[in-house]
Amino acid sequence: MQVYPNAFQPEGFFFLGKPVMETLTSVAAMKHWSRSHLAKGESLGFVPTMGYLHEGHVSLLHRGRSENRKLVASIFVNPTQFGPQEDLASYPKAPEADALKCEEAGVDALFLPTAAAMYGPDFHTYVDVERISDPLCGASRAGHFRGVATVVLKLFNILRPSAAYFGMKDYQQLQVIKTMVKELDLDVRVVSCPTIREDDGLAMSSRNSYLSPEERKQAVCLFQAIEQARLMFELGERDAASYIRAMSERIMREPDARPVYVSLVHPETLVDLTEVENGCLAALAVRIGKTRLIDNMLFERMETGGNGR
């Protein structure tokens, strides 16, 4: 990664190569950077990540780049959203590759705070987005969405972004953040971006790196279970229990796969459905060996215009 020292740039001179990406580690420096751009009326796009960036993240960066004058990405493996038995210590890291991907995607500032910078020793302020944090992943990951909401609120306060970009793969996270933004009167526009998938349909995730080659093959069961449900939806099946049975059976066909949950829910409340409706969400979490993966899909019926209107 090349760095062009600003001191040698004459005013009005533009490099033909990529502009310089700034890397900031302190909260004060990040606030100062964002305030100086916001004061000029520049829009600020923000992509918060936990690093180990894949094409899903890069798609968020591209969307953010296209919609804003300035683009900030953060990489912070947030300890408060991990449970004591979870993979905080082993979460994959690739700081140099991540910085290169950010720079190539046109990120203006990369925020890399330490846990100590984000959470003082007596940190005890938390945001709870109740109800919507309870089902699905919330049921098996106590405190997870409280940690997510709190760190995202902190990052929003530090950056004051005009828009923030999140992937649909983490659908419940997206709903938690949308609810928080609305209910706490934040100004940020929350942008949902489509899930990016491998060729066989596996949703991209930093945690896919945990999978052995054999587990990687089996991991396609998440997408295939959803695809099977989508077929049932297109055929007009209404009974949610039938979907859940079929999806669970598809998962259980893999020797190392065990469902954590398989659900058909309302897309906004995330409440379980018994009758499958247009616009509903199929969501599942599956353990492949020791790795916990999630996926989801919104089922929307095409309007055929058959009613003559």
Next chain:
Amino acid sequence: MQVYPNAFQPEGFFFLGKPVMETLTSVAAMKHWSRSHLAKGESLGFVPTMGYLHEGHVSLLHRGRSENRKLVASIFVNPTQFGPQEDLASYPKAPEADALKCEEAGVDALFLPTAAAMYGPDFHTYVDVERISDPLCGASRAGHFRGVATVVLKLFNILRPSAAYFGMKDYQQLQVIKTMVKELDLDVRVVSCPTIREDDGLAMSSRNSYLSPEERKQAVCLFQAIEQARLMFELGERDAASYIRAMSERIMREPDARPVYVSLVHPETLVDLTEVENGCLAALAVRIGKTRLIDNMLFERMETGGNGR
């Protein structure tokens, strides 16, 4: 209250009287107002209140007026900080007198949101400032500081004030808000203002209006209990239990007064002290008949220079 319609003000013309105070009721209008002034680089002072303004509130307005280009006051009797057995429905109101006091104090915009504007029908996002919300008033008012922190965060997000002004009478509230601002990386400067007292020492409070003439006389026991403790402090007493005993006895001398709590605590953690230290806080809540009143005082020893330095 006179209103000068803006439409008839020629540009560059200044009234010799007071400037016009704007009254705003919607969140969107308040956001628009504040953003338009912030975009000009104007500092914004904010005094959040529950109305029924007394000299304590007015002192906050004066402080805010002296330190900022623009001054906003809010009046909102926040339902989420009242328990089900508390006085939400009977909380005193004086909207016209309040507006006049605000205008006289130089308020530029008075924010009067409805509960429906602040809390949608499915509102479920709350801020918890843990630990510091637990003792003192938190122990007898479950959820009170959660409601306070949540509404203040919402108001801060709506207004984005440069500085916000709170009275020391609500000392624990002030510490909860200071902690929230620090831990959630908010930019607002939280300003503590001294408690304003009646001639006999009773701390000014909207709830004093609940007192019958006989109860009003007895209510001086809060201040007198604190004054007695202050005397003990000046005489060098160290044993916290002795203070608590003396303060409780003073309160119990009044026929209609019953202590809710009487405490000597660390001024930042609010943890009970057994040995009284310089800088500690004496805090108490007392029921006078059906009215719950609070008061507090920081005890700080004057440095006499007696050690020869």
